[in-house]
Amino acid sequence: xxxxxxxxxKISESTIHRLSLYYRALxxxxxxxxxxISSKELAKREKLTPAQVRKDLSFxxxxxxxxxxxxxxxxKTRISQILGIDRVWNVAMVGVGNIGSALVSYKExxxxxxxxxxxxxxxxxxxxxxHKGMIxxxxxxxxxxxxxxxxxxxxxxxxxxxxxYIVDEVVEAGIKAILxxxxxxLVVPDDxxxxxxxxxxxxxxxxxxxxxxxxxx
Amino acid sequence: xxxxxxxxxKISESTIHRLSLYYRALxxxxxxxxxxISSKELAKREKLTPAQVRKDLSFxxxxxxxxxxxxxxxxKTRISQILGIDRVWNVAMVGVGNIGSALVSYKExxxxxxxxxxxxxxxxxxxxxxHKGMIxxxxxxxxxxxxxxxxxxxxxxxxxxxxxYIVDEVVEAGIKAILxxxxxxLVVPDDxxxxxxxxxxxxxxxxxxxxxxxxxx
DNA sequence: GAATGTGAAGGTTTTCACAGCA
DNA sequence: TGCTGTGAAAACCTTCACATTC
Numbered sequence: 001x002x003x004x005x006x007x008x009x010k011i012s013e014s015t016i017h018r019l020s021l022y023y024r025a026l027x028x029x030x031x032x033x034x035x036x037i038s039s040k041e042l043a044k045r046e047k048l049t050p051a052q053v054r055k056d057l058s059f060x061x062x063x064x065x066x067x068x069x070x071x072x073x074x075x076k077t078r079i080s081q082i083l084g085i086d087r088v089w090n091v092a093m094v095g096v097g098n099i100g101s102a103l104v105s106y107k108e109x110x111x112x113x114x115x116x117x118x119x120x121x122x123x124x125x126x127x128x129x130x131h132k133g134m135i136x137x138x139x140x141x142x143x144x145x146x147x148x149x150x151x152x153x154x155x156x157x158x159x160x161x162x163x164x165y166i167v168d169e170v171v172e173a174g175i176k177a178i179l180x181x182x183x184x185x186l187v188v189p190d191d192x193x194x195x196x197x198x199x200x201x202x203x204x205x206x207x208x209x210x211x212x213x214x215x216x217x
Numbered sequence: 218x219x220x221x222x223x224x225x226x227k228i229s230e231s232t233i234h235r236l237s238l239y240y241r242a243l244x245x246x247x248x249x250x251x252x253x254i255s256s257k258e259l260a261k262r263e264k265l266t267p268a269q270v271r272k273d274l275s276f277x278x279x280x281x282x283x284x285x286x287x288x289x290x291x292x293k294t295r296i297s298q299i300l301g302i303d304r305v306w307n308v309a310m311v312g313v314g315n316i317g318s319a320l321v322s323y324k325e326x327x328x329x330x331x332x333x334x335x336x337x338x339x340x341x342x343x344x345x346x347x348h349k350g351m352i353x354x355x356x357x358x359x360x361x362x363x364x365x366x367x368x369x370x371x372x373x374x375x376x377x378x379x380x381x382y383i384v385d386e387v388v389e390a391g392i393k394a395i396l397x398x399x400x401x402x403l404v405v406p407d408d409x410x411x412x413x414x415x416x417x418x419x420x421x422x423x424x425x426x427x428x429x430x431x432x433x434x
Numbered sequence: 435g436a437a438t439g440t441g442a443a444g445g446t447t448t449t450c451a452c453a454g455c456a
Numbered sequence: 457t458g459c460t461g462t463g464a465a466a467a468c469c470t471t472c473a474c475a476t477t478c
Contacts, residue, residue: 010468012468012469013422014469015469016421016422016425017418017422019421019425020415020417020418020421020422023421024400038436038437038438039437039438040437045402046402047402049470049471050437050438051470051471051472051473052469052470052471054437054438054439054440055439055440055469055470055471057438057439058438058439058440062438062439063438064437064438064439065437065438065477065478066436066437066438066439066476066477066478067435067436067437067438067477067478068436068437068438068478069436069437069438070438082425082428083421083424083425083428084424084425084427084428084429085421085424089420089424091420098318098319098320098322098323099319099323101315101319102315102316102318102319103315103416105315106315106316106416108400108416108417109416109417109420112417112420112421113424114417114420114424152427153420153423153424153427155420176427177423177424177426177427178423179419179420179423183241183325185242185262185263185264193423193426193427195419195422195423196419197416197419198237199320199323199325199326199414200237200325200326200329200331201234201237202396202412202413202414203306203308203326203329203331203370203372203396204233204236204237204240204300204302204329205230205233205234205237205412206370206394206395206396206410206412207300207301207302207306207330207331207370207394208233208236208299208300208301209394209410210301210369210370210393210394210410211300211301212301227446229446229447231447232447255458255459255460256459256460257459266448266449267459267460268448268449268450268451269447269448269449271459271460271461271462272447272448272449272461272462274460274461275460275461275462279460279461280460281459281460281461282455282456282459282460283454283455283456283458283459283460283461284455284456284457284458284459284460285456285458285459285460286458286459286460287460
């Protein structure tokens with residue numbers, strides 16, 4: 001709480017997630033040679049309300065021109081600064097099973113500035129093998145290699161059963177940001193950011209929706 | 218709005234998502250031979266508050282015993298009914314690139330009752346090939362095969378550029394629930410449930426968090 | 435005229451706090 | 457005593473509406 005006092009105001013998680021959406025929309029608009037975009041049009045593209053778009057953007061100062069809208073390129077640059085994606089992040093993938101190896105080849109990560117620099121596994125058959133031009137390293141060398149390569153984020157794609165053990169080592173190596181694909185609640189110290197990606201959740205939402213005849217939207 | 222009037226009360230999206238978490242926690246507790254669980258303990262495991270857990274569960278009637286807690290197995294069963302995962306859903310995967318083929322082998326889907334019955338691709342080299350015991354079908358036969366096999370949900374893992382074209386065909390085939398992994402906003406009729414899985418979003422959140430020295434939590 | 439920026443209003447979600455029950 | 461179930465309060469988030477600016 002106290003730590004956030006130097007921020008103008010607290011920015012909600014939903015706002016951050018919408019910034020990701022705006023960023024993607026603006027990238028597209030840039031390609032379509034738009035110079036400006038109104039909150040109305042941006043809202044329409046992302047299925048939001050114009051007021052919401054304006055409120056979100058107003059957190060970071062006045063950027064639009066009344067009567068005209070927002071300058072596409074400038075706004076895109078500004079959002080990338082806010083999200084911290086105006087740079088390249090050094091990422092390591094831990095686990096080269098189904099999900100892990102698919103994500104190593106996933107171009108969107110690279111595109112947004114998340115550069116996978118190292119890959120780890122504990123399976124002797126995988127260690128030393130080539131994945132997208134990268135050699136799979138032994139997980140035993142993780143601590144050293146993470147430090148040597150200035151890795152800042154780790155993506156965990158290991159079986160749930162070993163995930164806590166591995167995350168402890170990752171934390172030990174000084175990593176402060178972890179994206180976890182394992183279906184388990186991991187424990188990390190207070191100064192480490194941990195996010196979980198639960199791909200079943202959205203399928204379960206669809207299941208709920210179909211079962212309960214909810215109105216889509 | 219009106220359509221939801223037959224529900225006791227409107228259940229929020231966040232509540233549904235938390236039900237998924239409770240379900241997973243209860244599955245684990247069952248394995249650990251717990252007979253009952255208090256809101257306090259369940260909250261601790263899922264990093265929520267006890268009051269939140271009780272409010273969520275109270276939507277569906279009184280299930281707990283005062284002084285004791287909730288019966289693990291019964292509660293798990295009840296939640297699975299609410300989420301509609303007390304049955305098997307017939308799912309088709311469209312697109313067998315990196316992500317698609319990883320998801321076909323992803324055991325968690327199967328475990329939660331999402332059974333991938335058909336796989337489609339438009340690449341001639343992939344059509345006819347074997348993926349986890351399933352033959353990849355030609356996307357041209359999608360409409361017929363989806364109907365013949367009573368497919369109820371589709372997972373889209375195709376390039377963004379063709380996603381709208383393909384989703385149109387999926388909708389045409391009568392599918393009412395779609396999980397989209399493509400990085401694009403798709404348009405579907407009002408009676409179709411569409412959810413987007415954006416795996417870059419959580420990495421961007423981590424990027425934001427690291428860049429802004431936010432307090433994790 | 436068109437569209438931003440923003441206090442105030444409205445709505446939703448979470449937390450509190452305690453009565454009620456095993 | 458321990459813990460649920462739940463109205464009421466608090467916190468949070470979204471939308472409204474309009475003054476302001478280009």
